[in-house]
Amino acid sequence: MRKNRRTLHKDFRILTLDDDVIMTSTLQAYFQRSGYYVDVINDPCRAIEQVREGAYDILLLDFLMTPICGDQVVEEIRKFNKDIYIILLTGHKSMAPPIRTIRELDIQGYYEKSDRFDQLELLVESCVKSISQMRIIQNYKTGLSQMMDSLPQLYNLDNTQSIFESILRITGKVFCGEGAFLMVWGPKEEGETEKIIHVTGNISREEVPRMVETAQFDGQTVLCRDGMMLAAIEDESRRTIGILGTGMSPGTEYVQAQMMEIYVRQISSAIHNMRLHQLVSVKNEELTRAYEQLNESYVEIINAMRTVVDERDIYTRGHSDRVSELAADLASWLQKDKRFVDRVRLAGLFHDIGKVGISDKILMKPDKLDEKEYADIKKHSDKGAKILSAITLFNDVVPIVRSHHERMDGKGYPDGLQGEEIPEESQIIAVADSFDAMTSHRHYRSNLPLSAAVEELEQGRGTQFAPHVVDAFLEMLESMGEESFSQKYDTGKEHDEGGEKR
Structure with a gap:
């Protein structure tokens, strides 16, 4: 259980501030055991600059300190940092600042000191959940923005090679994995097919068939396993016509999977559209449907972007x-x-x-x-x-x-x-x-x-x-x-x- 908590909390940085050295050391030891990264500081004036220079998510600070109190520290920090979550520590409830002050300074809560930190840990975990949600929204926003900037490249139907190269280039930009591959089933004579393979990064061409053959999607569009994310590229009849794979970047797995689902729909439409253009003389009706799919997919992304803006x-x-x-x-x-x-x-x-x-x-x-x-x-x-x-x-x-x-x-x-x-x-x-x-x-x-x-x-x-x-x-x-x-x-x-x- 402790190991899981460390895995959950390792990406969150805490700064503890108290002019009592014993208190900061105790807090550091407690939250480090829970898997957090924790720094300590005992000078409230220096703490302001440390927050300015460091990338901290949560600040735990005492209210009564010298030469300045905790609310004065928070007031200075809020002038340049609106994002850090702050929990105020008090010796007794009667020593806490007024609720109005807590609201004005955007303090997330306060904790009455005791020899147990259970309630404080709950407050910190509540902050972590809020920070995680904001990170998810930011990841969606960043990924969608990058996708929107890059998608017009997929609509350039000049040749097969360029569209495959664009797919891998965009994949690396959006998902930041260490490598990516694209395997597409290409037509051969007499109804046979050949597998066209493109790779980038640290993935070798020889590894791709093995990864594809062992992939069991079981009705899913995206499969995550062993640090890799595989996505099925489908035609309009939901037949698999290829596989896109990329190494996963650090972060929330289901966010990356959802982004990949949106992206692979664009790829599927673009590849299918490209093939229809190659057969335009006999496939006019299918070409029209492919354009409709592209329109619908584009509208879907713009709606997703609009939701991100509003949320x-x-x-x-x-x-x-x-x-x-x-x-x-x-x-x-x-x-x-x-x-x-x-x-x-x-x-x-x-x-x-x-x-x-x-x-x-x-x-x-x-x-x-x-x-x-x-x-x-x-x-x-x-x-x-x-x-x-x-x-x-x-x-x-x-x-x-x-x-x-x-x-x-x-x-x-x-x-x-x-x-x-x-x-x-x-x-x-x-x-x-x-x-x-x-x-x-x-x-x-x-x-x-x-x-x-x-x-x-x-x-x-x-x-x-x-x-x-x-x-x-x-x-x-x-x-x-x-x-x-x-x-x-x-x-x-x-x-x-x-x-x-x-």
């Missing part, structure tokens, strides 16, 4: 869905036809997709952005348009997503459009996006009440927002009533940071 923390969940619903209802209120409403609904879902490429440090910054950071976040509408433009299915919404931060007075971005130069769908999304941002809680300020958000929209009428869209919004609000309107569009909840910090 990066509790303040961003559901923003795109709420904007999509409100914007579509505004379009219907303006008596637009179904195709127009559908474009608005789809563009609303994906309007912030470009934020998948924006740093968490900028998106989650709790105070005002500097000029460079603001310039970076302003790129998300252009990035989103580029992501969506890679597939014909989204051609109609690309200019809408690109222009949803333009202003009627020409002071918006990225193109400085004004008035009727801005697509009307973008004008509608701008109102829905701003309203949801104002009425939702953010890291850097609390949500505005409905009346204050309405006042902001009215003040921006004609300068930031299209007058007829603001008028439609006010008519909808009056028709529905504030209570029904708030319930339908989920206003006033602590769940979003959809707008910009300016």
